[in-house]
Amino acid sequence: MNLYKQIRALIYKDITLEWRSKYAINSIILYIVSTVFVCYQSFNAVKPEVWNALFWIILLFASINAMSKSFLSESSEKQLYYYTIASPKAIILAKIIYNSLLMLLLTFIAFTIYSLMFQNPVGNLGLYSISILLGSISFATVFTMVAGISAKADGNNTLMAILSFPIIIPLLMVLIKLSLGAIQEMNSSASLKDILLLIFINLITITISLLLFPYLWRD
């Protein structure tokens, strides 16, 4: 099987497994709804800056919860089986793509619920959607690799947070800046620079993940 076919089969497998149990999706949706509700109850109305920051914080914790299971949900015997039939590159790429899709779905749901409950102050919805899109992909790429690392350390959840936060915080700062620009309808040249930077960081992360994962999975 070539790489493309392997990736497709693996993504299909992940989606089928998720569809059967719907465990991850449902629990994360519940998590998002309850956090948004708590925020709404305690703030009622907020300034746009706070609105933006709150949204990203909710997304950050939702995604860390969703991603941390990405390598743990399968037993080590099953993992071994995958490694014998697929190349490690295909496995990590498939995981990244699957997690990106999952994150896109989750952020879409989160954004809808969030804007329903809080008043939506976004001025430039197109730019905000781009920032959300880039944000969910960035979360997926970084957290997938870190989940792979922390899964090797027996899936320690604290470790996952410790390892991924320093890496995700700079990304998050750029994302918050970009999306704040979308809310306040700033000029687009600064936003374009941020978008390019985010794509650049994502490309780096994916390349390094591809290079490093073959070393990681072998015990």
Added chain:
Amino acid sequence: MRKKWWKVLAVVLVGLTLIAGFLAPVPELPILNETIRNVYYHVPMWFTMISLYLISVIYSIKYLKNGNHKDDILAVEAVNTGVLFCALGLVTGMLWANITWGEPWPNDPKLNGSAIATLMYLAYLVLRNALEEEQKKAKISAVYNIFAFPIMIVMLYILPKMTDSLHPGSGGNSTFGDLDMDNNMRPVFYTAVIGWIMIGIWLCSLRYRLRILNDRKNSMS
């Protein structure tokens, strides 16, 4: 690396810059005044830290390639020494910021970037302690080390340049390269950088050798 001459040279270079740093003439600039001398002490710390982290990444890559246990030890000890220089860099920077900016830790991209970079390497050390098995520990931490390094470079050297920052050298502020550093300062500064990097490598190699000796002792007894 066990030759003596470069260690003596390192001490001489750093000693010279300590004296020249306090006594040599510096340009009189508004706000900065004499605090410009901090460039001799603060900036070399970060240069040394980056060099040590670079060494660490190179040896992590080497370890993943050939699985030599000694490469892993060198990678860890480089990070351990780098964290020390990072702490020194933060302290010297905060002393300077307290005088020039009025507070030790203003909210600034460069400063936050350095804080997060520090967290990243502390996370690396925590990760090592979380794993029991020697080989697994070495491999996984090497993977994390290589994963984190380019992101740290982006954070410390690319992000602050793109945003508004108080820190010299970023956000359109002049750097030590052009405006505020005249030709009297340059030789002292470069000597300081080279001297401190050598001291850093010396410290790292000492720690590395100590660790090797300890390992040997433990495996014999």
